[in-house]
Amino acid sequence: MNLVLDTNFSLLTWFKIWMVYLKEMRIKNLTPKVLLLVFLLVLHLLPIWIFTYFPTQDGSSHIYNSYVLKEYHKHTNYRLREIYSLNLLLFPNWSSQMIMTAFMHIVPPIICEKIVVSLSIGLLPLAFLYFLYGIDRRRMNFGLGLVGFIFSYNYLLHMGFYNFSLSLPMFFFSLGFWWRHKTRLTLPRLGILYLLLLLTYLSHFQSFLQLVVIMTCFAIYSHLYIVLTDTRPSKDSKINWKQVLSGLMPLVHFVGFMLPIYFIMLAYYLSSTVGYQQNHWQFTQLLEYFFNMKSMVYYSDKHIIVGQLVLVMLAIAFLLTVWDRIQRVIHRERDQPIWVSVIDGKEQFLLAAGGLTWLFFYVPWSVESGGGWINDRVHIYIFLVLIPFFTTNMHFYIRHTFTIVITLLTLYHFGLTAYAYYHLDRETAEMTTAVDKIEPHSTLTFRSSLWDGPAHRTSPYIGPIKYTSPFLHVPAFYCIGNGAVFLNNYEAELPYFPINYKTNPDRWIKSADYVLAWRMENHHDQPDLERSYERIHSGIAYSLYQRRKTDKAIAWQKQSFDQLLYDFQPAGAPHQANSITVEPNICYREHGYGWVTVSNRDGQYNNATEEFPNRDFVTDHFDGVFKIDLPNGPYQVKVQFASSPTPKPVRLNLIANGKKIISNQILPTQNELVSHSYTLEITDGQLTQIIYVKQEKRFESKWQWASCYIKRIED
Template sequence: MKLGDLGLSANGLLINRISWKHLFVLFLILHIIPIWIFSFFPSQDGVSHIYNAHVLKEYHRHENYIIRDVWQLNLTVFPNWLSHISLTGMLYVFPPIIAEKILLTLMIIGIPISFLYFLNAIHKENAWVFSWLGFIFSYNYLLYMGFYNFTISISFFFLSFGYWWRHKDGMEVNNLIVFYSILLLTYLSHFVSFGLVLLAISVCQICLCGVGIISETWRDRSTRVFFRGLRPLVQFAGYILPIYFILATYYLQSLRDHNSGNYRGIEWVWEYFWGVKSIVYFTDWHIPVNQALLGVLGLAVVMSLVYRILRKEWIKKSDSFLLISIIFTFMFFRAPWSFGPGGWINDRIHLYILLMLVPWLIHNGHRILQIGFTLALVVITLLHFGRTAYDHGRLSMEIAEEVSAVDLIEPHTTYTIRSPSWNKSDSLGV
C-alpha cells in the first residue's frame, strides 16, 4: 500500500484502496452540496453583499440617477472590495441567488484546498494527515455572519503563506510578482488576514534566520559568519517592507479616524477559546464536537513532543509555527472585539490559531498514528458537516416561507420583520 492510501477491507479481504486524494475530492463535492440543493444560504449579511453588487452593476445606468444621488462611488483600493467586484461581474451573467451560490462554492472549497497547499509546501507527501482541518473550518461562524470578504481572505492567507514558504530560499522576480499578487488579493479581501499573514511570514523568516545565525556563529566563533547569516534577512526586508508600508498606511488612517476599541470580558474570551466558537453557528451543538477536536489535537501535540524527544530533534524549521500559534493566541486574548467600524476581531484571529499549530505537529510519525489522526479528523469533519447540512435544510425552508410573499410588496416601501417582542441573538452577534 502506498503512503497516503487507506485500505478498506471486509471479511478479511481487501476490497478497495482509496487514496487520500480521492477522499479529499469526495469531501470537496460533499461540502458544496448544501449550497446547491437548498434554495437559500442562511447568512446574516450575505444579502447585503448581493444588494451592494446590484447597486454597483446598476450605478451608471442613465435612469438610475437617484442611486447616484444617494450613493457616491469610491474607487479607492481598500479591503473588503473583492466580494463586491466578484458578485458584480457575475450579476451580468447569473441571477443574484446563483451568483451568490457560485461565490459560496469558491469560498467553501477554497479553504481546504489552500490549506492543503500550505501544508504541502511544508510537509510534502505527509500533508494529508492533518489537511482535513481545512474542511472543519470551511463552514464557520464568520461565514454565516455573512462576512464573505473575510472568508475569501482565509484562502488567500494560506495561498500567500504557502507560496512564500516554497520560494523563500530563492525569491526571484517572477516569484515576487506572484507573491505580491496573492498578497494584494488578501488585502482586497480583508485587512485582518492581510496583517496576520504578514506577521506570520515575518516571524517565520526571523526564526529561520535567527536559528541559522546563532548556530553557525557559535560553531565558527566568527563575526564574518554572523554578518553573512544576516544576508537572507536583509533580502527579506527588502521585498517585504513595501507591503508593510501598505499595512501601516491603512492602519494609521484607521487609528486617526477611530482611536479606541471595545473589549469583551475575559469570561467571554475563555469560553470562546475552549469552545472553539469560530466554528460554532446556529446552535451550541458543535461545542462538544469542537472539544473532541481539541482532544485530538492535544494528543497530537503530546505525541509530537514525545517523537521529538525520542529522536532528539530539538530545533526544526516548523517550530516557528508553534510560535505563530502562541502569538495569535496572545493577540486573541488581548485584541479589542471591535475597533471603529470593524468588529469581530477576536473571532477572526481565533480562526487561525489551531490551523497555525498544525504545521508544527509531526506528520511523518508511525503509520498507525497517521491513519488514527486522519480517521479522527474525518469523523469530526462529517459530524460538523452533517449538522451544518441539517441546519441549512431547516433554515432554507424558513427563508423560503419568509420571501414567498415578496411579490406582494409594493415599490418604494420598507419591509421589516422586527416585532416588539423581537429578541437579539447572541449566536448571530446582534
C-alpha cells in the same frame, strides 16, 4: 465508450457501468487520499447549490449591495442614484463585491452569492493543504490537514462575512507560496507573491495584517535558525562573523521587497484604528470562547462538541510531537548539542500560534472606527497556524487514526449544518414570497420589535439560533432586481463598503413606499401604519404594507383628457392658462404627477423667450425624474428645454419609460429654446421621463426643462 440508456437496468447494472467508466477514465489510479479529498470537497459544496438560499446573517445584504454596484451607472435606476453614492477607494473589503458584481453580468444575483460561498468553503481546505505540504511533505499528516474542512464551515462565514472568509484561503495560499519559494524568489515569483498579498488585502485587512506580521516573523526566525546551524562553531573554533553576516543577507532582501507591503499595512492601520474607542470582552468570556472553539459554532451549541474533539486531537498531536523530540534527543549523536536535536525550525509555528493566542486575549472585540469581531477572527487562525508544528506520522496506525477521526468529525459537523440549511432554506423561501409585489424604483424599510432580538434568532424547525441571525437582512431580497432602495442597508452607513448613503436615510424612511413589519408577533396589526399604508401581503412572521395614494393622486387618475400642457417654473410664478404648473418641489406621490426624486431643483426665468409656457424653467445638475399617471394607450409628447451661455457645451439626455429618446444632444451655448417630439405607447399607466446631462470635468452642467406637452393619439 458508447452507453445505451435503459430504464430497466438494475442498480447493480448501473454500478458495473460506472466502474467500467472509472476504469476507462483511469480514475482508479487516484490515491485514497485524493479520492477522500474530492469526496469531502464535493460534499461540502453540495448544500450551497442544492438549496436556494444560503442562510447567513449579512449575505443577502452583500448580494443587494453588489447588485446596486452593478446597476448604479444606469440612469434608469434613479432611486439608487438618488439615495446612494459610490465609494470606489481600494480599501480592504472588496473581494466578494468584485466577484458578485462581475458575475451578475452573466448569472442571477443569488447564483453569484453561491459562487462566492463556494470559493470560501472550497478553497480553504485546498489552500491549507497547499500550505502544509509546502512546509514539510515528509512529516505532513494528511488527516490533520483535513481539519481545513471543519474550519471552512465557520461562525464568521455564517455571519455573512464573505470578505473575511475569502481572506482565509488567500492567507494560506500566500504564506504557502512564500514558504515554498523564499530561498529562490525570482522576479516572476515575487510578482505572484505581490498579487497574492494584494488579494488578501482586498479581502480583509486583519488577515492581511496577520499575514504580513507572521511572514516577517517566520523570515527572521528561519534565517536566524539557518545562520545558527550553519555557522555553529566546533569546540576548538570561533564564530565566523563574516559568514554570519553573509547568512543574514537574505533577511535584508526580504525586508527590502516587503517595504511597499509594510507601507500599505501601516498606512491603513494607523488611519483605521488610532484614537477610537475600544470594546473589550471579559477574560472569562474569552476563555469560554477559546476552549469551546466558538469560531466553529454558529447555529447551536451542538457544534461545540466538534470543536472540543478537534482540540483533543490537537492536544494528542502536541504530546506526540513532544515525544518525538524527546526520542531525537535520546538518539542524537554524542557530540551534537541537545538544542540542535530539540529545535528543528518548526517551532516558529508554535510561537506564531502562541503569539496569536496572546493577541486573542489582548485585542479589543471592536473599535469605534468600524472593525468588529476581532477576537473571533484571530481565534480561527490560532489552530490552523499551529498544525505544521506537529509530528504525528511516525506510525501507520497513528496516521490513519487521525484521518479517520478528523473525517468523522468533519462529517458530523457537516451533517448538523446541512440539516439546518434544509429548514432555514424553507423558511427564507416563505419570507420572500412577496418580493414581486415591490414596484420598480421604490423604497422599502422594515420595522421590528428589536433590531436583533429573539425573533430574528428563532426557527420553528431547529429552535433558537444562538449565535447568528439568518433572517435579519432577508428583507434586502425585496430590493434585488427591481431598482428599489433598501433603506435599512447597514453597509451604506459604513466607510469600508463600496455603497454609501449620500445623506442620512431617515429623510426617506419616514416616507418609504413600502414597510415590512418583520419578525413581529403583531406584524398584521400596525395601527400607526394603517393611516398611510395598506397591508398587501402577510406571511408567517411578517406583513408587507404599501403607502396609499393621496386623494389628489386618486382624483387625477380618474379624470379623462385629450391633451396636457405642463409649465415648468419657479414657485409662485404666473403660468399659461389651461396649463399645469410644475414647480421644483411638486411631488408625484401627492398629485399623480410631479417629481419623483428629492433634490435641490431650482426654478429660473428663461432669457430666450418671454412667451408662455417657456418663459421660465426648472433646472438641476442631478438627474431629474418627472412622472405622470396616464391611461394606457399611444401618446405624442413634446418637450422643450432652455439653453444658456456656458463655457462648455451641455450634452442633454432623456429617457422615457426606459427608452432612450435623446442621447447626448449638444445644446446651443447661447439663449435658445430646444424642442423634441416623440411618440410612446403607455402600458403600465405611467409616463416616467428621466432627464440628465453628461457632467464634464471642472464644469457643473445643468438641464433646464421649460415645458412638456402630451397629446393622446386616437385610434
